[in-house]
Amino acid sequence: DIQMTQSPSSLSASVGDRVTITCRASQGISSWLAWYQQKPEKAPKSLIYAASSLQSGVPSRFSGSGSGTDFTLTISSLQPEDFATYYCQQYKSFPLTFGGGTKVEI
Amino acid sequence: QVQLVESGGGLVKPGGSLRLSCAASGFTFTDYYMSWIRQAPGKGLEWVSCISSNGRSIYSADSVKGRFSISRDNAKNSVFLLMNTLRADDTAMYYCARGGSVRWFDPWGQGTLVTVSS
Numbered sequence: 001d002i003q004m005t006q007s008p009s010s011l012s013a014s015v016g017d018r019v020t021i022t023c024r025a026s027q028g029i030s031s032w033l034a035w036y037q038q039k040p041e042k043a044p045k046s047l048i049y050a051a052s053s054l055q056s057g058v059p060s061r062f063s064g065s066g067s068g069t070d071f072t073l074t075i076s077s078l079q080p081e082d083f084a085t086y087y088c089q090q091y092k093s094f095p096l097t098f099g100g101g102t103k104v105e106i
Numbered sequence: 107q108v109q110l111v112e113s114g115g116g117l118v119k120p121g122g123s124l125r126l127s128c129a130a131s132g133f134t135f136t137d138y139y140m141s142w143i144r145q146a147p148g149k150g151l152e153w154v155s156c157i158s159s160n161g162r163s164i165y166s167a168d169s170v171k172g173r174f175s176i177s178r179d180n181a182k183n184s185v186f187l188l189m190n191t192l193r194a195d196d197t198a199m200y201y202c203a204r205g206g207s208v209r210w211f212d213p214w215g216q217g218t219l220v221t222v223s224s
Contacts, residue, residue, distance in 0.1 A: 034210035046212035
């Protein structure tokens with residue numbers, strides 16, 4: 001199984017800050033990686049797919065990078081609506097696996 | 107618009123069964139793999155099971171193999187999750203999502219809550 005490790009597990013930031021979340025796969029997954037945002041009591045929402053492609057309708061302040069085993073989600077200027085939990089997920093092979101999540105707090 | 111709506115959750119006793127449904131609309135259902143993903147209270151996301159567009163290929167997490175069964179009805183644009191021998195640790199919000207094999211999950215349904223308790 002491919003293990004996905006996110007860091008940090010939580011972070012505190014202010015509106016306007018640049019935020020970076022990292023995700024490491026236990027083996028190479030090329031660019032088969034997605035990022036999701038989840039707000040409390042809501043279903044997850046896709047932000048990034050194929051490691052760096054922005055899902056339609058997602059603000060351009062979100063960006064993804066990386067390939068192989070190391071990936072990054074960056075929020076260039078944190079907005080109030082961005083306070084949420086973020087998950088990475090590999091879809092290269094079964095079982096499909098998620099990172100443990102990163103909670104972005106004020 | 108593309109939409110997924112789950113139903114069928116509820117309270118069930120340990121050892122019991124439950125069948126979840128997911129109704130899809132707004133896209134060509136027969137073009138996509140479909141998946142179930144769950145989230146225990148206060149925990150992260152766990153992929154449960156995935157079914158191919160024609161229903162011939164099925165993949166499941168080890169934690170549910172032999173107990174849960176995914177299926178689909180392409181004529182009704184629906185996917186199902188039959189859950190048998192339920193345990194307390196199956197308590198979770200269950201989400202239906204489009205995708206699974208070489209495709210990310212988008213969109214997700216709103217979820218249906220399954221509680222396993224005596």
